[in-house]
Amino acid sequence: MVRTPQPGTHSSTDHDPDTPQYEAGAGGWGSLRGVARIFAEARSSPEALRILAGQNKPKGMMCTSCAWAKPAKPHTFEFCENGAKATLWELDQRRADAEFWQSHTLSELRRLHDHDLEKAGRLTDPLRYDPESDRYLPVSWDEAYDEIGRELRALDPTEAVFYSCGHAGLEAAFLFALFARAMGHQNLPQSSNMCHETTSVNLLKYLGSPVGTCTLEDFDHCDAIFFFGQNTGSSSPRFLHVLKDVVDRGGRIVTFNPLRERGLVEFVDPQNLSQMATGRSTPISEEYYQVRPGGDVAVMAGLMKCVLAAEDAGPGTVLDHDFIATETTGYAEAEAAVRAMDWADIEHHSGLTREMIEQAGRIYLSSNRVIGIYGMGLTQHVNGWLNLGMLCNLLLMRGNVGKLGAGVSPVRGHSNVQGQRTVGVGEKSAHMPADKLRELFGIEPPTDDGLNAVHACEALLEGRMKALVTLGGNLVRALPDRTRMEAAWPRLRLTVNIATKPNRSHLVPGQVAYLLPCLGRTDRDVQETGAQAVSMEDSLSNIYGSIGPAKPPGDNVRSEVAIVAGIAKATLPRNPNLRWDDWTADYGRIRDLIAEMFPDDFADFNARMFQPGGFYRGNSARDRVWKTESGRAEFTTPTTLTALGETPDGQDVMTLITLRSNDQFNTTIYGFSDRLRGLEGDRDILLINRDEMSRLGLDEGQPVSLVCAIDDGHERRVDDLKVTPYDIPAGCVGGYYPELNPLVPLGYHERNSQTPAYRGTPVRVVP
Incomplete structure (x- = not known):
């Protein structure tokens, strides 16, 4: 087992003074200086400031970084340090053009740090890898499409993998998913596979919804928020405004995280003149407990024991008995398992004392409406399923799902990672209904599940994967076991990377390799019918339209929609129902298709896409409609007190x-x-x-x-x-x-x- 020393060595309020820390709160002048540095490094123009002023506002450009919600009544500046950096990074005035690639071999570029490689600037020309010179050389778009199409047609469809990061809008993502299924496969791994897929799979089992149940309105009414494994200050700083509002009106925040992250300790609002002038910060977490990695299961078991002890002391006054009886199943088994757990074992695995957990329990018990927030600290574990199951257990015990001011709310990373799954980017047939594919496009979709990211890597190592088309992202760098993966990458017959900037994945080409420059979300996208908008979904299930205002980095750069459609048209046999040219000319036609494919989520899509605050696509669990196997919310019976997997023995x-x-x-x-x-x-x-x-x-x-x-x-x-x-x-x-x-x-x-x-x-x- 991994070494687990005695609990209670960390204070719930103080940082170890003998180790580095940031003395100020998150936000404040430090945040502004961080943005200013990137503004200078990216050689940004005054246009960048105008874009930031409209970012995350109706008819503006939606942020390319995190997936936090955009309020209907935005702040004066509705962007954060992280979002501003992402925008300025994409608006970089430098160019990784054809001359850049002809001046450097890939062997030379591999010696650069990833940071310096991306600082080469925006891609401007379609490129084909030349093994003899070890360089990417310019190629026409027609040549690129034709050869990529020939290579894909030469394969068994199941030997191809189409990967998407969370950047592309719903329009390009929908066409990407449609292309794969029309070709005959569902090998559609996505960046979610590396972060929140634990949510998509397990929350669906427990609550019948693959996404969180909260909306922004819930944060106006909650009494307490319990945080697990999420670093708001760096990952989603705009969320800090919401947390500050919760604290200002008397809400209580309790955090469990191995490191004391400043955003959840204190926050200086950059839009509050008084706080900026005085440096006065708002304390965020009332209690902050440095739980050991994997110890969240034990923490929540302890909190459940606190709830049960209070119910024992006052029967009928603590548990929501009506809710448990009418809306849930499995409670008795979960209760028995938790009652049988020993406090000494809970302390051992959590790294916290019983007193610490009981103090958090008193806050939970004193709060009628509680939101459970979590990030990848909860999902990226062997027993992540149990982490999530125990959090749901804790909330369900007191009816804290499906009522105003309460619920479970994962904070997603990439800006459209949730939305891409909603419109069909995923390896299962359920992600894009087969009956609709037959009805709308006259294609017979595959029935076998495809490959997620890990299964695609296994297929690569075993020689079953021959082609990889990536819609954004830096997959080689993002994957686990990177040394083995990077060594295997050149075995691929075909690699196609659709990207805005060079990254490490582009330096590991297959035998035939293309690097295709695409517009970013900041860029103006003009097609045959005029200027186009794209759309995305936030982590609270709201859909927004986005308009890019910036001049594109070059005349030879194409949109993600145009590139996906161009490759699909060159690959697939002619089908009058697959109107790639029409869809490229007018993205509104794609949104009409999305509304036909997913009517419950996207009715009147085009009419609603610029609604302030986005339009809410709904959530069955929020309405206490449980689309689970049992038809009820399901309690999880814990089988262990740690989220860690089986590990070797040894004190080292x-x-x-x-x-x-x-x-x-x-x-x-x-x-x-x-x-x-x-x-x-x-x-x-x-x-x-x-x-x-x-x-x-x-x-x-x-x-x-x-x-x-x-x-x-x-x-x-x-x-x-x-x-x-x-x-x-x-x-x-x-x-x-x-x-x-x-x-x-x-x-x-x-x-x-x-x-x-x-x-x-x-x-x-x-x-």
């Missing part, structure tokens, strides 16, 4: 948590400042607390290697990490994603969804 085995810095978004590295953690200048670091440093005989600044402790015949190792003391629980170490992805085995993933266990991999530190 630690649990690895991979982290994003304040200066990155997913695999995009904007710079080398992790300001909100008090860390600057280096990403090749290993975070560990001072007691563990002493126990392992490590010195500050010492170079070490990190080795995966899972013995499956493959060595996984990352060298030259600098030991950095940090306020982090005993028994674990932290380091940056994606640099430490090579340590996570492909087969070490969440049980039901195959989400990689990036937040709970066993490792050893090697001096």
